[in-house]
Amino acid sequence: MLPVLLLAGLILALSVPDTSESATLRFLGQTDFVVNETSTAVVRLVVERVGDPVNVTALVLLEGVDTGDFEAVNAAAFLLSTESSKTIFIAVRDDDIPEEDETFIFSLKLQSSSNGVTLGMPNKAKITILSNDNAFGIIAFNSTDQIVVDEPRGRSLSVPFILIREKGTYGTVTVNFEISDGPNFAFEDLSPDRGNITFPVGQAAVNFSILIKDDQVNIPENDEVFSVKLTGVAGGALLSPNASSVLLRIRRNDSPLRFSVATMAVSESIGVIALSVTRGQLTEDGPLIGSIDTQVSVEYMVVSGQGLGSATPAVDFVDLQPVRTITFHPYVNNISLLFNITDDTVPEIAESFHLVLLEETIRGDAVLVSPNAVLVTIEPNDKPYGVLSMSSSALVQPISINEDTTQRFDGIIIVRNGGSYGAVSANWSISRNSSDRSPVSDDLTPAFGTVRFTDGQVTAAISLTIVSDTQPEEAEAFVFKLLPNTTTGNAELGEPMQMVFYIQDSDDVYGLFRFNPAKEQSIQSEPEGRFLSLSLVRDGGMLGNVSMTLTALYIPAGPIDPALARDQILNGSRSINVLFSREHVVSVILPIRNDAFLQNGAHFLIQLSTLDLVDISPAITSNSPRFGGPLNLTLTVTPDIANGEIGFTSNTTVVLNEPEDSNATTVSLPLRRDGTDGQAVVFWSLHPTGANREDVTSNDLKPFNGSVVFLSRQSDAFINLTIFADDIPEVNETLLLTLDRSNMENQVLKAGFTSRELVIMENDDPGGVFEFSQFSRGPWFINEGETLELHVVRAQGQLLKQLIRYAVMPSGSTEFYGATGILEFKPGEKDVVVALVAIPDGIPEVQIQPTHLFSFLGRGQLHCPEGRSS
Numbered sequence: 001m002l003p004v005l006l007l008a009g010l011i012l013a014l015s016v017p018d019t020s021e022s023a024t025l026r027f028l029g030q031t032d033f034v035v036n037e038t039s040t041a042v043v044r045l046v047v048e049r050v051g052d053p054v055n056v057t058a059l060v061l062l063e064g065v066d067t068g069d070f071e072a073v074n075a076a077a078f079l080l081s082t083e084s085s086k087t088i089f090i091a092v093r094d095d096d097i098p099e100e101d102e103t104f105i106f107s108l109k110l111q112s113s114s115n116g117v118t119l120g121m122p123n124k125a126k127i128t129i130l131s132n133d134n135a136f137g138i139i140a141f142n143s144t145d146q147i148v149v150d151e152p153r154g155r156s157l158s159v160p161f162i163l164i165r166e167k168g169t170y171g172t173v174t175v176n177f178e179i180s181d182g183p184n185f186a187f188e189d190l191s192p193d194r195g196n197i198t199f200p201v202g203q204a205a206v207n208f209s210i211l212i213k214d215d216q217v218n219i220p221e222n223d224e225v226f227s228v229k230l231t232g233v234a235g236g237a238l239l240s241p242n243a244s245s246v247l248l249r250i251r252r253n254d255s256p257l258r259f260s261v262a263t264m265a266v267s268e269s270i271g272v273i274a275l276s277v278t279r280g281q282l283t284e285d286g287p288l289i290g291s292i293d294t295q296v297s298v299e300y301m302v303v304s305g306q307g308l309g310s311a312t313p314a315v316d317f318v319d320l321q322p323v324r325t326i327t328f329h330p331y332v333n334n335i336s337l338l339f340n341i342t343d344d345t346v347p348e349i350a351e352s353f354h355l356v357l358l359e360e361t362i363r364g365d366a367v368l369v370s371p372n373a374v375l376v377t378i379e380p381n382d383k384p385y386g387v388l389s390m391s392s393s394a395l396v397q398p399i400s401i402n403e404d405t406t407q408r409f410d411g412i413i414i415v416r417n418g419g420s421y422g423a424v425s426a427n428w429s430i431s432r433n434s435s436d437r438s439p440v441s442d443d444l445t446p447a448f449g450t451v452r453f454t455d456g457q458v459t460a461a462i463s464l465t466i467v468s469d470t471q472p473e474e475a476e477a478f479v480f481k482l483l484p485n486t487t488t489g490n491a492e493l494g495e496p497m498q499m500v501f502y503i504q505d506s507d508d509v510y511g512l513f514r515f516n517p518a519k520e521q522s523i524q525s526e527p528e529g530r531f532l533s534l535s536l537v538r539d540g541g542m543l544g545n546v547s548m549t550l551t552a553l554y555i556p557a558g559p560i561d562p563a564l565a566r567d568q569i570l571n572g573s574r575s576i577n578v579l580f581s582r583e584h585v586v587s588v589i590l591p592i593r594n595d596a597f598l599q600n601g602a603h604f605l606i607q608l609s610t611l612d613l614v615d616i617s618p619a620i621t622s623n624s625p626r627f628g629g630p631l632n633l634t635l636t637v638t639p640d641i642a643n644g645e646i647g648f649t650s651n652t653t654v655v656l657n658e659p660e661d662s663n664a665t666t667v668s669l670p671l672r673r674d675g676t677d678g679q680a681v682v683f684w685s686l687h688p689t690g691a692n693r694e695d696v697t698s699n700d701l702k703p704f705n706g707s708v709v710f711l712s713r714q715s716d717a718f719i720n721l722t723i724f725a726d727d728i729p730e731v732n733e734t735l736l737l738t739l740d741r742s743n744m745e746n747q748v749l750k751a752g753f754t755s756r757e758l759v760i761m762e763n764d765d766p767g768g769v770f771e772f773s774q775f776s777r778g779p780w781f782i783n784e785g786e787t788l789e790l791h792v793v794r795a796q797g798q799l800l801k802q803l804i805r806y807a808v809m810p811s812g813s814t815e816f817y818g819a820t821g822i823l824e825f826k827p828g829e830k831d832v833v834v835a836l837v838a839i840p841d842g843i844p845e846v847q848i849q850p851t852h853l854f855s856f857l858g859r860g861q862l863h864c865p866e867g868r869s870s
Helices: 004-015
Strands: 023-028 032-035 042-051 056-062 074-079 085-091 102-110 117-119 124-129 138-141 147-149 157-166 173-180 194-199 205-212 224-234 245-250 255-259 263-266 272-279 296-303 317-319 325-328 334-341 351-363 366-368 373-378 387-390 408-417 424-432 448-453 459-466 476-482 498-503 512-515 522-526 529-539 545-555 575-581 585-591 603-614 632-636 645-648 654-656 664-674 680-689 705-710 716-724 733-742 755-760 769-772 787-795 802-809 820-825 831-838 851-857
Touching (some): 023 056, 042 056, 042 124, 074 085, 074 831, 085 820, 085 831, 102 117, 138 224, 147 157, 157 194, 263 272, 272 373, 325 334, 408 424, 448 459, 512 603, 529 603, 575 585, 645 733, 787 802, 802 831
Parallel strands (some): 032 124, 147 245, 263 373
Antiparallel strands (some): 042 085, 056 074, 056 102, 102 124, 138 157, 173 194, 173 224, 224 245, 255 272, 272 334, 296 325, 296 351, 408 459, 512 529, 522 529, 645 664, 664 716, 680 705, 680 733, 769 787, 802 820
């Protein structure tokens, strides 16, 4: 038996008379389209009939498998004999599946071959949907945790990294990287310091490595932190904003080993001496550098020559270490080597020996730095009973005694060089080293005495009692002398036999300086100008001319950080010298420039820096003058002193609506002035922006420019705009309101708050109101194989592109070609046709009553006429 559809077709063919008419159906215009995957991507295919004017139904069908990339994969168009073309809409479906470029073919088909209509060329359309949803991937490090490594010694260290490709893995992708942000150039420590990595097609992860170099120069270093950054990508992929860099830290290394001193001179009678070996410091008081958390060892050797000037091991000195290996345990930074200096009775000249650290014996993360050797000299000792003299240290650094803090002073040292046999003594005296004729006992006692050494004693201290009083006094000089021809016990006197020492100035004789607590330190604003008013006080003694240095820094509002200070505010230098010539109080006026801008909330930081005596005598370190209170003072710029910093109170977009219940409405936009000193005028202007700027006129709002006046001490003002109503459909209209300038130099516009965007929202249905045309509302009764055309019309505004989704319910796709789809209304377009073709499926069915279900995509409205379903 013939299939039902075939039989029906034969009967139809026999019943149709031969009209000898012929026509050709084909696509007109563009047939090759490239679109993005968006919810608004709609392709218009124009179907054209050429030849005889006959009725014809056209189908547009997707070739191949439906991959879900289109809202509908078939559509229909019915051309009456009076029509030569119709438009069919193919809408793209937006999903979140990563895809590369995809190309689809839609074929033009005839619903039937009646009326002598045939297919012409072109009858195929190609639609390419570009790659989407990160089809080529998002490149990131698999981990952003900091990587910590040690610098290798004698080799290179490979540090692995893993890059991952999230989302799609289409195509070959190349990623560039660069290493930066280190304390030095990356190529000095790392290789490579830049490069690229390739992801082959379909691969989601790639490994690469960075080599940590052994720098070969053994330089002590602290932690070095580098940033491994992804700097660019080719091949369609993107970089992850949150995982495109990793920190690489090379731990501190090459801890320095050294002796604390390069030379040491000792007397033969000193006994045991300690030679300090340190690690982690380049200087004696310097900061730690290099690694100190591991164990390090180094060996040393003792070098002593033969003959004069060389100390003999085991005779002149003894190494007290059981082994000659120095071991630093973790976090130990100092080790002392002990040597016993042998005290004999043989008169000797200076003798020396060396200790040398051996570089080739280092074990652990350390390097040798200078001094890596120390020279120990045993001083001459050729006088068996000794030579008495002043300690040479008193000549290098003169002795100064603080009367205010010292009651008993034992710092005058007499040394016994050479031999130390027997008890010896010598007389001494103290006199003034000035024209002052008052007795020495007014300042110290005793003024004379005898220094005594017992057998074997090599040093003795002269003990003095310092007379303390409350009388401010300047420094006084005294002379201490060992008296010739007064020695006993066969001792001798040797140079130096006398020295000058000092009792320093006392009881703040040169003054105690501070900010005056009885006076207010302030910022003044007077008609003749603004200035800083400071008052400084000098308590205690008033002797001497004292020069004080202070700094006045202007710091903008925010943290009080001297590094943020700005110049060109004060009418002079930021550093000021103030001279006290025996005054108790000194007032300082620091003028502020007339054109200087003082910000509300800014600060003047006043710092007392230095005090210097002018022409001090004697020229020794003095205890005064000194500061006696806080060294810093902060003065805050208040609104009544500050200059105006004028701006909008917010920089967010202002949304305006065309009034509905009145002809006009007024909008007030607030301005704020931080700092209210003086009057200010601010000029403003309003400019349309965006694609619709030509549509904005004075019929929409006014004014378009103007000015706002701030009176003195006034901090708030407003810009007033009037919005007018009309019944003209309009889309969003965008304007930019800007503050252009101020009439005064010291009234400025506030950065970041000088403009506001205004948007008058679309009104009067600019996208239109949609409904079926009066002649398309049915009801319709059709047979299988027949075509139905429905007109959707738009009223009101026609300013926007609008998309209307439609579907035939229920089970429309099984009963109709073109049962689902999206209609596109271009700006200005008022009427779009949708065609439905009842599919001739050959299946017996009762009458069904589908309805047309429409939904709206855009900014218009749907209108359902009374008594109709849509």
